[in-house]
Amino acid sequence: MTRLAIITAFTFSLVGAALAHQGVKDAKVKAWMHAMMQAGQASKTLGNMAKGTAAFDADQAADAQAILIEVSAAIPTLFEVKSDDPVSEALPAIWEDYADFTGKAEAMKAASETLDVSSAETLTAGMRSLGRSCGGCHQSYRK
Numbered sequence: 001m002t003r004l005a006i007i008t009a010f011t012f013s014l015v016g017a018a019l020a021h022q023g024v025k026d027a028k029v030k031a032w033m034h035a036m037m038q039a040g041q042a043s044k045t046l047g048n049m050a051k052g053t054a055a056f057d058a059d060q061a062a063d064a065q066a067i068l069i070e071v072s073a074a075i076p077t078l079f080e081v082k083s084d085d086p087v088s089e090a091l092p093a094i095w096e097d098y099a100d101f102t103g104k105a106e107a108m109k110a111a112s113e114t115l116d117v118s119s120a121e122t123l124t125a126g127m128r129s130l131g132r133s134c135g136g137c138h139q140s141y142r143k
């Protein structure tokens with residue numbers, strides 16, 4: 001890629017992220033959205049290695065796993081205080097049964113910790129339960 005193409009691609013990705021979160025004024029919503037985007041990015045990195053659409057890289061895989069563990073551990077604090085920000089897709093149900101919500105974060109943490117990131121093959125098995133842990137929470141608590 002030429003230098004200009006790299007800069008252009010980078011600018012577009014920033015614009016994309018900004019558009020998705022346009023109008024979010026609440027700092028805590030920005031913080032949890034940022035964490036979720038990091039989890040999304042880390043899952044994508046691991047998923048691509050598992051599928052073979054990206055070459056397996058042990059360091060990258062370990063970094064992605066660390067991010068997933070960190071994000072899952074931060075969820076109970078990040079979401080502690082309710083927000084009515086209209087841009088947010090977080091459902092009010094989160095704060096009606098916070099113990100259940102944080103239980104789903106626990107499940108994500110367990111799935112992230114048990115991921116075997118030593119090869120593409122071992123990743124494939126672990127990604128399924130990781131994916132279920134994301135879906136388990138999104139289904140109940142995300143619009």
Ligand code: HEC
Binds near residue numbers: 091108134
């Ligand atoms: C304990 C609940 C919970 C778990 C577990 C969870 N999420 Fe989320 N996620 C949410 C909520 C709530 C939102 C909506 C946030 C908002 O819009 O304010 C969300 C939003 C997102 C978004 C959209 C972010 C944005 O603002 O554009 C992505 C991407 C995402 N999650 C990825 C993941 C991935 C990948 C996993 C699993 C590895 C995961 N999440 C696990 C609750 C969870």
